Amino acid sequence: MSDSGDMSGTPPWEEEGEEAKPSAAELEAAGQSAMFGDPAPPKQPETPAPAPAAEAPPVKTTPAEPAQPYRVLARKYRPQTFSELIGQDAMVTTLAHAIERDRLAHAFLMTGVRGVGKTSTARLIAKALNCVGPDGQGGSTIDPCGVCEPCRAIAEGRHIDVIEMDAASHTGVDDVREIIEAVRYAAVSARYKIYIIDEVHMLSRNAFNALLKTLEEPPAHVKFLFATTEVDKLPVTVLSRTQRFDLRRIPTPLLQQHFAEICRKEDVEAEPEALALVAAAAEGSVRDGLSILDQAIAHADLESGSDEKAQVTAARVRDMLGLADKGAQRRLFDALLGGDPQAMLAGVDQQYALGVEPLALLRGMMELTHRIAVAQVGNAGSDAPTEEERQAVEEWAGRLSAGQVHRLWQLLLKGHEEVRNAPDPLVAAQMALLRVLHATDLPDPGKLTRQLQDMAANGVAAAPAGEGGSPSAAPSATVDWRELCERVDQAGRLLVANTMRDWVRVIDLAPGRLVYSLKPGLGEDPAAGIREALNEATGQRWQVEIGSGEGMPSLREQEEAARAAEEERIRKAPLVEAALAAFPGAEFVEEDEAPRGDRNWSKQA
Numbered sequence: 142m143s144d145s146g147d148m149s150g151t152p153p154w155e156e157e158g159e160e161a162k163p164s165a166a167e168l169e170a171a172g173q174s175a176m177f178g179d180p181a182p183p184k185q186p187e188t189p190a191p192a193p194a195a196e197a198p199p200v201k202t203t204p205a206e207p208a209q210p211y212r213v214l215a216r217k218y219r220p221q222t223f224s225e226l227i228g229q230d231a232m233v234t235t236l237a238h239a240i241e242r243d244r245l246a247h248a249f250l251m252t253g254v255r256g257v258g259k260t261s262t263a264r265l266i267a268k269a270l271n272c273v274g275p276d277g278q279g280g281s282t283i284d285p286c287g288v289c290e291p292c293r294a295i296a297e298g299r300h301i302d303v304i305e306m307d308a309a310s311h312t313g314v315d316d317v318r319e320i321i322e323a324v325r326y327a328a329v330s331a332r333y334k335i336y337i338i339d340e341v342h343m344l345s346r347n348a349f350n351a352l353l354k355t356l357e358e359p360p361a362h363v364k365f366l367f368a369t370t371e372v373d374k375l376p377v378t379v380l381s382r383t384q385r386f387d388l389r390r391i392p393t394p395l396l397q398q399h400f401a402e403i404c405r406k407e408d409v410e411a412e413p414e415a416l417a418l419v420a421a422a423a424e425g426s427v428r429d430g431l432s433i434l435d436q437a438i439a440h441a442d443l444e445s446g447s448d449e450k451a452q453v454t455a456a457r458v459r460d461m462l463g464l465a466d467k468g469a470q471r472r473l474f475d476a477l478l479g480g481d482p483q484a485m486l487a488g489v490d491q492q493y494a495l496g497v498e499p500l501a502l503l504r505g506m507m508e509l510t511h512r513i514a515v516a517q518v519g520n521a522g523s524d525a526p527t528e529e530e531r532q533a534v535e536e537w538a539g540r541l542s543a544g545q546v547h548r549l550w551q552l553l554l555k556g557h558e559e560v561r562n563a564p565d566p567l568v569a570a571q572m573a574l575l576r577v578l579h580a581t582d583l584p585d586p587g588k589l590t591r592q593l594q595d596m597a598a599n600g601v602a603a604a605p606a607g608e609g610g611s612p613s614a615a616p617s618a619t620v621d622w623r624e625l626c627e628r629v630d631q632a633g634r635l636l637v638a639n640t641m642r643d644w645v646r647v648i649d650l651a652p653g654r655l656v657y658s659l660k661p662g663l664g665e666d667p668a669a670g671i672r673e674a675l676n677e678a679t680g681q682r683w684q685v686e687i688g689s690g691e692g693m694p695s696l697r698e699q700e701e702a703a704r705a706a707e708e709e710r711i712r713k714a715p716l717v718e719a720a721l722a723a724f725p726g727a728e729f730v731e732e733d734e735a736p737r738g739d740r741n742w743s744k745q746a
């Protein structure tokens with residue numbers, strides 16, 4: 142989401158005289174919807190809209206709408222005391238100490254993304270410095286009274302000694318010179334003469350130079366309060382002369398809480414999930430969050446009858462923001478992990494039909510995976526927006542191993558890249574998710590080992606490949622299955638060879654005859670392909686068919702079982718056993734994951 146206030150390339154003070162960018166204040170005044178385009182329908186030219194899709198919400202787009210009750214919450218709930226300023230505790234503490242000890246810097250710099258409260262903070266500091274208390278006798282305080290004349294004047298923006306300047310629209314040296322001239326005179330009515338310069342990085346180079354002279358030796362009665370979204374565009378000479386406060390992005394749960402409180406004050410009902418969505422979309426900015434909330438409330442007002450209370454629903458907010466339904470997202474994720482390709486594809490289709498972009502879909506899956514990983518290290522789904530999601534994430538976190546979660550992440554990340562570059566993103570998303578689904582459906586090594594051991598005991602198949610134990614894979618002495626796979630591979634039939642290695646469980650193998658069963662999960666019977674490939678690779682006619690019975694594990698299954706057995710052997714070593722006891726839950730991680738569809742293992746045998 143790009144901020145309309147951002148600028149590209151060259152530092153702005155080098156383009157003297159150019160000032161096309163609207164200031165933050167102007168944006169705010171303009172209905173503050175800069176961030177999300179202008180989703181409010183009324184402002185659009187009234188083309189007789191050809192009735193949109195059937196599911197379109199029943200918003201009455203009548204010309205009567207311009208009277209929409211925009212509340213402009215951001216302005217209404219601008220913090221008037223430091224205790225109302227949320228999420229900036231560290232800064233407030235520092236400032237309180239500075240005021241207490243009378244060690245105030247001459248210039249302060251407030252940095253942070255837009256909407257975190259930089260100008261609000263600047264005004265609060267101005268109040269704190271100039272408050273005289275209800276009785277007119279008080280001194281500077283971190284707790285300005287809000288009722289004395291200076292406090293009220295500053296809140297209303299009419300204090301004669303608190304000069305606000307927006308550097309976005311006053312970039313020139315003349316604007317600054319004016320200030321500098323005025324600096325020499327004492328404050329008219331207040332303790333301090335305070336200059337608040339917003340978006341200070343927009344000042345021209347000359348303006349900065351002019352300002353510097355004053356910053357070097359400012360009169361004792363003058364304070365500068367700078368605010369900027371782009372601190373790295375400030376000359377270091379300015380940075381070094383200011384006390385800097387980095388205002389933090391406000392954490393989502395705190396924002397959500399804040400918005401809930403505001404809805405209570407506004408007498409608006411809002412679903413917790415709706416507020417969670419707003420908070421997440423706000424990306425740490427109170428102001429952005431409040432403008433989304435504004436719109437959501439306006440929509441809710443329109444939808445509710447005149448006698449019922451407006452309700453902000455999650456569905457409405459999702460609609461507004463073009464977000465995926467979290468519930469549907471979780472069902473899709475479940476299908477993905479559960480290895481249910483039909484449910485998974487149906488889920489993708491459903492989301493796509495609802496207008497969720499394939500890329501957003503992948504991102505949603507990645508977000509869940511990230512949550513699961515975080516939950517696994519003990520932060521039990523703490524930032525999950527809803528109780529349902531928290532529960533689901535915790536359940537997944539318990540079910541999956543850390544290794545699986547990381548593999549899942551890798552696969553989704555790769556899928557995300559593919560979808561982004563694909564000519565048909567939907568198809569790419571389906572393919573990527575199918576790949577994830579098949580990869581998470583790997584066999585359980587423990588079970589395989591047991592199966593192999595049973596077989597070995599019954600003398601049906603060779604023992605699992607240990608270190609030297611070359612598995613003469615074929616039950617028949619005359620044809621070696623592994624070698625046969627290799628020949629198919631060398632004949633250029635790589636896919637068939639992979640299928641033979643990965644999925645085929647040999648029941649009977651003789652020259653010209655293969656009877657097998659399949660490891661569950663392969664879509665269709667590969668018999669025809671294998672027959673053709675064998676005919677070609679051996680120059681002999683083959684009879685290939687599915688037989689009854691289990692057959693011996695496929696080569697890949699054997700290899701996986703062998704690896705599991707080896708791991709088990711290592712695990713049983715006294716030292717490792719002790720280590721595992723010391724670090725419960727630790728697991729083995731191979732340094733280099735063998736590439737999928739690898740052919741290396743055949744050389745290890």
Ligand SMILES: [Zn+2]
Nearest residue numbers: 272286289292
């Ligand atoms: Zn006061």
